[in-house]
Structure formats: C-alpha cells, structure tokens
Amino acid sequence: MFKWLRRLRTLPPIPDAAWRATLARYAFLGELPPAEQQRLRILAAEFLRDKEFHGTQGFAITDEVALAVAAQAVLPVLHLKDGLDWYDDFVGIVVHPSEVVAQRKVVDDALVVHEYEEVVAGEAMDQGPVMLSWQDVLASSVTSEGGYNVVIHEFAHKIDMRNGIADGCPPLPTGFMGRRSAREARAAWRAVLQSAYDDFREKTILAERFGAEPPWLDDYGATSISEFFAVACEAYFVNRPNFARDFPQVVALFDAFFLPAKP
Numbered sequence: 001m002f003k004w005l006r007r008l009r010t011l012p013p014i015p016d017a018a019w020r021a022t023l024a025r026y027a028f029l030g031e032l033p034p035a036e037q038q039r040l041r042i043l044a045a046e047f048l049r050d051k052e053f054h055g056t057q058g059f060a061i062t063d064e065v066a067l068a069v070a071a072q073a074v075l076p077v078l079h080l081k082d083g084l085d086w087y088d089d090f091v092g093i094v095v096h097p098s099e100v101v102a103q104r105k106v107v108d109d110a111l112v113v114h115e116y117e118e119v120v121a122g123e124a125m126d127q128g129p130v131m132l133s134w135q136d137v138l139a140s141s142v143t144s145e146g147g148y149n150v151v152i153h154e155f156a157h158k159i160d161m162r163n164g165i166a167d168g169c170p171p172l173p174t175g176f177m178g179r180r181s182a183r184e185a186r187a188a189w190r191a192v193l194q195s196a197y198d199d200f201r202e203k204t205i206l207a208e209r210f211g212a213e214p215p216w217l218d219d220y221g222a223t224s225i226s227e228f229f230a231v232a233c234e235a236y237f238v239n240r241p242n243f244a245r246d247f248p249q250v251v252a253l254f255d256a257f258f259l260p261a262k263p
Helices: 016-025 034-050 065-072 084-089 134-137 150-163 183-209 225-238 240-246 248-256
Strands: 052-055 093-098 100-107 113-121 122-124 129-132
Touching: 016 065, 034 065, 034 084, 052 065, 065 093, 065 134, 084 150, 093 134, 100 129, 122 150, 129 134, 134 150, 150 183, 150 225, 183 225, 183 248, 225 240, 225 248, 240 248
Parallel strands: 052 093, 093 129
Antiparallel strands: 100 113, 122 129
C-alpha cells in the first residue's frame, strides 16, 4: 500500500494502562521528559498503524509485543526531522520467540566461498523487513546497564542503510555540524566514529587474546564499523551516562544528529 494511503488510516489508540506498563518495563523510556514521552506515544501509534507484525513458530503478536517494539523502535527518530520516514523502506516486522540460526555466505579476497551459521537476536534487511527475537526484546528491560537493546540496534541499521549501504554513517542533514558540504560532513563523521571504533576494537582484542579487562560495551561492535554504529546507538539511548563517560566525542556527534537544534 502507498505510504500516503496508509497514513489516511486512523491512529490505533494506545490504552493508558498499556502505555504506562511499557514505560515502566523499559525504564530508559520512562525516564524521558513528559513532553518527549507524549511525542514518543504519537510516533509509536503511527508506527503501529504503518507496520505489519508477523510471528513465527506459533508466536502470537499481542498488543504487549507490538507496543514494546514500536515504543523502542521510534526512540532513535524521536527528534529527527523526517520522523518515521526513516523507516519507510519496509513494512514487515518478523518476531521469533527467541534467537534464530541464520545461514551466511561470504566470499574472501581469494574468491573462496565460506558458508557458516550464525545465531542472531535480530536482523535488519536493506529494503526489507526487520527480524527480532522476542526473548531479546523483553530482555532489553533489564540489560540497559550493559547498553544492550536489540530493537534500537536493528533500527539503527535501518537509519544507517537509508542511503543504501551500512557503513556506520547515516545520511547527514545539510550543514551538519557547520560543514559546508555533504563530503565534509561525512568525513567529519567518519573521523570521529572510525577513531572510536579502532580504539574499541583494540580493547576487545586485548581482552580476548591477552586477558585485559573487557569493555562494558557489547563486543559485537568490534565486528565492523557499521556494527559499532548500531551498538553505540544502543548504549547512547539506553545508558547515556556510561556511554558519555567512555565515548564523549561520539556522544557529541550523535547529539548533533539525533538531537538537532531547532531553528
């Protein structure tokens, strides 16, 4: 269905009790100022209107499940100019009861094909649906101390892929951080994120190979700069104090993007 036609539908009501329960369960949402909670509620209702949920393996999509996903998914776009348009490349959200095994295939530099299996809690597909493990969505209510949130992770990938590739740099607005051109803005973004990623990757390698103290941030972020962006977004939104302590330059970068100053 065309986007404009979907938006002619009436917004689904979110009962007060269900909304309060969601804010209570996911404390990082409940800690938002009242005005932001109200904006979040409206965006969550629009998200529920526009997206289609599908359960697998007999998993039932209840109001609790849909609202939990919606409320967390819209948090990254809460202050972005185009709002839910950042997510308009897909409609479907597939929810599994728990983690799933994904079949992977990669070709190395020698053109040798490698096939393997990977256990995943979520996956965002370019121009396609988002897959989530309900077990991990639910766990996000108690894993904010470690900066873990599977919903924000996958929807951060969607934001990153808005310009077609997952490279850790979403499309940046004109004049981002005072830069005169899109090229300068991307270069400034990449300089900050690449430095943070390289430092984080080195710390995870030292922990894995030499027994150094591991970083508190999910080491999956050391996989690639696009995964670092998604993992960093998780922590930025659910445990800002810890993230700001260890990644102050990335926080400044993310603030400029996710919290743009109003003209």
